[in-house]
Amino acid sequence: AAKPKLWYFHGRGRMESIRWLLAAAGVEFEEEFLETREQYEKLQKDGRLLFGQVPLVEIDGMELTQTRAILSYLAVKYNLHGKDMKETVRIDTYADGTLDLMLMVALAAFKPPEEKEESLALAVKKAKTRYFPVFEKILKDHGEDFLVGNKFSWADIQLLEAILTMEELDASVLSDFPLLKEFKTRISNIPTIKKFLQPGSQRKPPPDSHYVEVVRNILQF
Numbered sequence: 001a002a003k004p005k006l007w008y009f010h011g012r013g014r015m016e017s018i019r020w021l022l023a024a025a026g027v028e029f030e031e032e033f034l035e036t037r038e039q040y041e042k043l044q045k046d047g048r049l050l051f052g053q054v055p056l057v058e059i060d061g062m063e064l065t066q067t068r069a070i071l072s073y074l075a076v077k078y079n080l081h082g083k084d085m086k087e088t089v090r091i092d093t094y095a096d097g098t099l100d101l102m103l104m105v106a107l108a109a110f111k112p113p114e115e116k117e118e119s120l121a122l123a124v125k126k127a128k129t130r131y132f133p134v135f136e137k138i139l140k141d142h143g144e145d146f147l148v149g150n151k152f153s154w155a156d157i158q159l160l161e162a163i164l165t166m167e168e169l170d171a172s173v174l175s176d177f178p179l180l181k182e183f184k185t186r187i188s189n190i191p192t193i194k195k196f197l198q199p200g201s202q203r204k205p206p207p208d209s210h211y212v213e214v215v216r217n218i219l220q221f
């Protein structure tokens with residue numbers, strides 16, 4: 001079967017969680033990087049962006065947009081969802097929480113320097129006071145290796161991505177969360193994830209000023 005093809009900017013943004021899921025599932029994927037406004041306008045003109053937006057993922061003969069819809073499709077397709085509805089809603093809930101945190105970080109890149117620092121500091125504060133305490137308690141309460149059903153799921157992938165992203169902003173962000181530290185080590189050592197964390201993988205670096213300029217230029221905002 002053809003490899004999934006991802007259409008997005010050459011950076012993390014909203015697409016990074018999709019890259020993480022595919023990589024963790026051991027699925028090879030291709031990427032098309034939008035560098036110019038023309039490329040983006042062509043996608044729109046060709047009617048490939050339902051609401052005029054990216055991420056766009058070509059998979060199984062479909063052209064999918066809307067990040068959450070794509071992630072849900074991939075989680076089910078690669079058996080990274082729950083064994084029943086009750087597990088699945090927990091996985092979705094945990095994943096949505098980490099996506100909120102990740103988006104806070106992603107959008108901060110587009111703010112003026114002063115505001116950007118403030119937004120990133122707020123994201124770290126939210127991680128330490130809102131999100132990480134919840135996940136530490138979940139791991140403590142059920143005493144299992146994974147967040148749901150003692151089986152590796154999409155929620156675990158999202159949480160690891162969030163942990164690593166927050167550690168880039170504050171290396172001591174896990175200092176009060178011993179179980180999350182163990183979780184980080186455990187999940188990072190899953191072979192497909194270990195590979196994705198090696199240099200040269202399709203994992204993208206944190207957004208820099210060039211990336212922000214390119215995205216602003218393409219989206220004209």
Ligand SMILES: CCCCC[C@H]1O[C@@H](O)C[C@@H]1SC[C@H](NC(=O)CC[C@H](N)C(=O)O)C(=O)NCC(=O)O
Binds near residue numbers: 011053065
């Ligand atoms: C570090 C880069 C991430 C920040 C920038 C991204 O966050 C978004 O707010 C903008 C981009 S992503 C690009 C943006 N895509 C979305 O906002 C998608 C939102 C949708 N709900 C989804 O989850 O996929 C875009 O195509 N906009 C064109 C425009 O709406 O006309």
